[in-house]
Amino acid sequence: MPFLYNRISNHILKNRMLLDTEKRITVSFYKYCTINFPKKFRDNLYVYFSKLEILGRIIVSEEGINAQVSVPIKFYSLMKLHLKKIHLGLNNLRMNLALDNKKSFWVLRMKVRKRIVSDGLDENIKFNPKDVGIYLKAKEVNNMLNDKNIIFIDMRNPYEYEVGHFKKSISIPANTFRDQLRIIIDLFKDYKDKKIVMYCTGGIRCEKATFWMKNNGFKKMYHIDGGIIGYFHDAKKNRLPIFFEGKNFVFDARLGERVSDQVISYCHQCGLKCDSHVNCRYNLCHSLFIQCHRCSRKFHSCCSEKCLHNLISQNKNTRFLKLI
16 A cells, blocks of 8 residues: 655755756646545545655545646646546536646645635635636736726735735735634624626636625625636737736745746845745744845845844754855
């Protein structure tokens, strides 16, 4: 019986990934569909994906699947075919190809959860994928962006919004999706008859958010088909202007993929225009923040002088800093 979880250290796996010359693509996909035995589904999928050398992060639950993976190009078709075979609900699965081919994952993690995206909703509230907002393609999105009477809501976290967004969109002041859903109804209670467009990275959050809004009396809900990634590919395919500004934040080793040439955010330490997210090098902090190359050298990838001091104290021998 093959192992159903990773048994190799992250350090070794990350080095393997960096040295690997295999041509890969990063792809994300999700589907709200009933999975009756998510643990069994997860275990069988883990075995097959391991054989295909697929890396990434996958959540399985009774309400569906949510995945971001790095797959060898030679196995991409096999992966898609297998997903169609194992569940009827995955027949029309949308594959969101990443906007670049940079290395993204170094381990396969597959977990069973109550929900495929943590929403904080009462367990008695059953999400209905047929009761969501109207899907929008890039052409419709561009037309609606020019309408002052239409509200655009970004359903990502503020640190995602910071480096890239549609110019007229509104960021919800909460650090998690579950907290956004908790406050959003009250925030927009005076706009229940307005047209509201929601978007996120790949569609999974805004799809559930439109369901939540509709079930709280909002009448004209829309969301971007495939999220930011879907919008980009559709606009590019149809030679349409791309109105998303900046970077699309992603939750993997890349921490972002370029959508437009604009840099709309700033280094958190010196204020220089910059949109590169990093994690503080001091492992007891590990805060996610924006840091320019100059400050990265000055603070050795730490978020503050305090963390730099702690990093030096932790390692005692400061010689390693000269090697960064």
